[in-house]
Amino acid sequence: MTHTVGKVPGPARLADEHAIREIIHMHCRGVDRADEAALKSCYWPEASVSYGAEPAAAHAFCEDLVEAIQGFAQTHHVVSNIVVDFPDESELAMATVESYLVAFHYLEDPQGQDSEMTYLGRYLDRFEKRDDQWKIMQRTPVMSWSQNAATTHDAEHPALAALTRAGRFPEDPVYK
Numbered sequence: 608m609t610h611t612v613g614k615v616p617g618p619a620r621l622a623d624e625h626a627i628r629e630i631i632h633m634h635c636r637g638v639d640r641a642d643e644a645a646l647k648s649c650y651w652p653e654a655s656v657s658y659g660a661e662p663a664a665a666h667a668f669c670e671d672l673v674e675a676i677q678g679f680a681q682t683h684h685v686v687s688n689i690v691v692d693f694p695d696e697s698e699l700a701m702a703t704v705e706s707y708l709v710a711f712h713y714l715e716d717p718q719g720q721d722s723e724m725t726y727l728g729r730y731l732d733r734f735e736k737r738d739d740q741w742k743i744m745q746r747t748p749v750m751s752w753s754q755n756a757a758t759t760h761d762a763e764h765p766a767l768a769a770l771t772r773a774g775r776f777p778e779d780p781v782y783k
C-alpha cells in the first residue's frame with residue numbers, strides 16, 4: 608500500500624473515502640446483528656473472502672457467518688485506523704483499505720462459566736467502485752492475537768438495569 612501522508616484530498620476522494628468507511632461500518636453492524644442482508648450489501652456478488660486456507664465466495668460466507676455468530680450471546684466489532692489508498696488517483700474506481708479491528712465475542716454458559724473471546728487484527732480489503740457505488744471485492748482478515756477469558760455480565764446492576772438491550776436482526780432496536 609502506498610499513501611500520500613499530509614496531502615490535502617479533494618472532494619471526490621473525501622466522498623469516496625466516506626463511502627468506503629460506511630461499508631466497513633455496515634459490515635460490523637451486519638456481523639453484530641446477524642443481519643445477512645446487511646452483510647451481503649457490503650460485497651459485490653462475485654467477491655471473495657479469505658477467512659480460511661482457501662478463498663470463499665463472500666455471499667455464501669455471509670450466510671454461514673450469520674448462523675455462526677448466533678452461537679454467541681453478543682458480539683461487538685470495532686474498527687479504527689482505516690487507511691484508504693487509491694492506486695490510480697485519476698480514476699478512483701479501485702481502492703485498497705487497511706482497517707484495524709477489535710472484536711468481542713460473549714459466550715454464555717448454562718453452568719455460569721461465561722467467557723469472552725477477544726480478537727485483535729486487521730481487515731485488508733480491495734474495494735471496487737461501480738456505477739458510483741463502492742463495495743468489497745476481496746477481504747483478508749489478518750490476526751494479531753486473540754485472548755479468551757472468563758467474564759461476567761450483570762444485566763440487573765442498578766446502573767445497567769434500565770438500559771435498552773441489544774439483539775439480533777430483526778429484534779435489535781436499530782431496526783424499529
